[in-house]
Amino acid sequence: MSDTHTQLKKFITNQITIEDELLALICNKFRYKATRRNQILLHADEVCPYIYFVNQGCLRVYLLDAAGKEFTRFLITENRFGTAFPSFTLQEPSLAYIESIEPSQLLYISYSDYQSLFDIVPGWERSTRLGLQADYIASIKRIESLITMDAKQRYQLLIKTNPTLVQRLPSKIIADYLGISQETLSRLKSKK
Amino acid sequence: MSDTHTQLKKFITNQITIEDELLALICNKFRYKATRRNQILLHADEVCPYIYFVNQGCLRVYLLDAAGKEFTRFLITENRFGTAFPSFTLQEPSLAYIESIEPSQLLYISYSDYQSLFDIVPGWERSTRLGLQADYIASIKRIESLITMDAKQRYQLLIKTNPTLVQRLPSKIIADYLGISQETLSRLKSKK
DNA sequence: AGAGATTGTTGACATTTGTCAATAATTTAT
DNA sequence: ATAAATTATTGACAAATGTCAACAATCTCT
Numbered sequence: 001m002s003d004t005h006t007q008l009k010k011f012i013t014n015q016i017t018i019e020d021e022l023l024a025l026i027c028n029k030f031r032y033k034a035t036r037r038n039q040i041l042l043h044a045d046e047v048c049p050y051i052y053f054v055n056q057g058c059l060r061v062y063l064l065d066a067a068g069k070e071f072t073r074f075l076i077t078e079n080r081f082g083t084a085f086p087s088f089t090l091q092e093p094s095l096a097y098i099e100s101i102e103p104s105q106l107l108y109i110s111y112s113d114y115q116s117l118f119d120i121v122p123g124w125e126r127s128t129r130l131g132l133q134a135d136y137i138a139s140i141k142r143i144e145s146l147i148t149m150d151a152k153q154r155y156q157l158l159i160k161t162n163p164t165l166v167q168r169l170p171s172k173i174i175a176d177y178l179g180i181s182q183e184t185l186s187r188l189k190s191k192k
Numbered sequence: 193m194s195d196t197h198t199q200l201k202k203f204i205t206n207q208i209t210i211e212d213e214l215l216a217l218i219c220n221k222f223r224y225k226a227t228r229r230n231q232i233l234l235h236a237d238e239v240c241p242y243i244y245f246v247n248q249g250c251l252r253v254y255l256l257d258a259a260g261k262e263f264t265r266f267l268i269t270e271n272r273f274g275t276a277f278p279s280f281t282l283q284e285p286s287l288a289y290i291e292s293i294e295p296s297q298l299l300y301i302s303y304s305d306y307q308s309l310f311d312i313v314p315g316w317e318r319s320t321r322l323g324l325q326a327d328y329i330a331s332i333k334r335i336e337s338l339i340t341m342d343a344k345q346r347y348q349l350l351i352k353t354n355p356t357l358v359q360r361l362p363s364k365i366i367a368d369y370l371g372i373s374q375e376t377l378s379r380l381k382s383k384k
Numbered sequence: 385a386g387a388g389a390t391t392g393t394t395g396a397c398a399t400t401t402g403t404c405a406a407t408a409a410t411t412t413a414t
Numbered sequence: 415a416t417a418a419a420t421t422a423t424t425g426a427c428a429a430a431t432g433t434c435a436a437c438a439a440t441c442t443c444t
Contacts, residue, residue: 063336063340065340071336071339071340072339073332073335073336073339085328085329085332086329086332086333089325089329090329095336118318125317125318125321126310126317128321129317129320129321129324132321132324132325132328133281133324135328136277136324136327136328137278137281137282139328139331139332139335140265140277140278140331141278143265143331143334143335144255144263144265144287146335146338146371147263147265147338147368147371148255148257148263179338179339
């Protein structure tokens with residue numbers, strides 16, 4: 001486990017002060033998994049059993065409507081946690097799919113292990129709260145961009161806040177993350 | 193304090209099991225405030241000093257762009273917590289304003305008292321985490337509605353999930369909460 | 385109760401964005 | 415390396431929504 005869990009350890013010790021034994025207690029609950037490109041980790045209507053920590057690669061949480069159109073709820077890259085959050089948290093069927101859009105190296109923990117850590121490890125609740133705070137703030141910013149900005153402004157914001165993502169992912173996916181069509185994004189790019 | 197804090201107590205005991213003395217310790221940090229209609233509680237560019245709990249009435253967290261256009265980030269009604277979350281959490285200048293759109297009865301706690309409770313009261317961290325989880329899930333649903341639905345669908349969803357809000361607030365505010373113009377909303381309503 | 389302010393409605397038109405389709409470019413898998 | 419699949423671009427057009435303006439309806443405050 002040594003090497004596979006170092007990023008997770010760093011993530012946690014960045015948030016809280018914690019003894020090595022307790023940190024190990026947390027890390028022991030996380031198992032390692034490598035995925036291929038486009039591998040589906042969760043289908044809609046399933047209850048999401050895991051929350052993932054991305055060591056390497058990229059996860060995409062997306063919705064699929066009746067017409068087969070896809071909408072990207074979240075993109076999760078290195079050193080971030082990600083899951084179908086409502087489904088995992090409430091243990092109810094997911095509206096979203098999870099896939100690894102790149103070959104990825106992941107850690108994952110089951111719902112029951114995740115829950116047990118709240119009682120077993122002092123500090124885990126704080127670490128989780130801080131993570132949630134950050135994720136919630138990010139989602140507020142996203143809502144704001146969706147209600148106040150047009151397609152072009154949102155694209156430029158994304159380039160500014162997450163330039164790597166834009167370079168790294170097919171623009172098809174960037175487009176539906178921004179809530180616009182592939183064609184509109186293509187036109188935005190050519191017009192400056 | 194008896195009566196003014198009963199709703200808050202109920203909110204907390206709904207989430208966690210807690211002894212009366214500890215619950216009192218929490219409640220003691222919350223002060224009471226009555227506001228008039230349209231009273232501004234926070235201006236943009238100020239660091240938000242408080243998080244509010246709404247006993248009665250309604251808070252609105254909104255953005256104002258250079259052209260004077262308003263965008264409603266959140267509406268907070270009875271028995272919910274609300275604040276300019278990024279500003280309060282990170283103690284940085286707010287992009288948003290907070291106003292009470294109705295005459296309201298509020299409880300509020302300062303940032304430092306809020307922080308101190310994490311260390312003083314076992315259970316407060318859990319209560320906060322659970323609240324955050326719920327708020328984060330709500331914001332994810334909102335993002336989804338913004339990227340997957342058109343104006344009409346979003347309006348119908350709001351009617352379904354929050355019928356009271358739609359009746360109670362001026363449709364101007366409902367419109368910019370939905371991210372659409374007042375005129376578009378007016379047309380949606382007449383066309384069914 | 386009534387004046388003034390705010391909010392809501394409607395029409396005409398502009399703008400943005402989406403959709404469909406054809407083709408080009410790129411990537412992937414063998 | 416090459417064929418097949420995927421992704422990106424572009425054009426023409428349609429649909430959704432925004433903007434501006436005029437007016438009506440409704441609140442609100444004294």
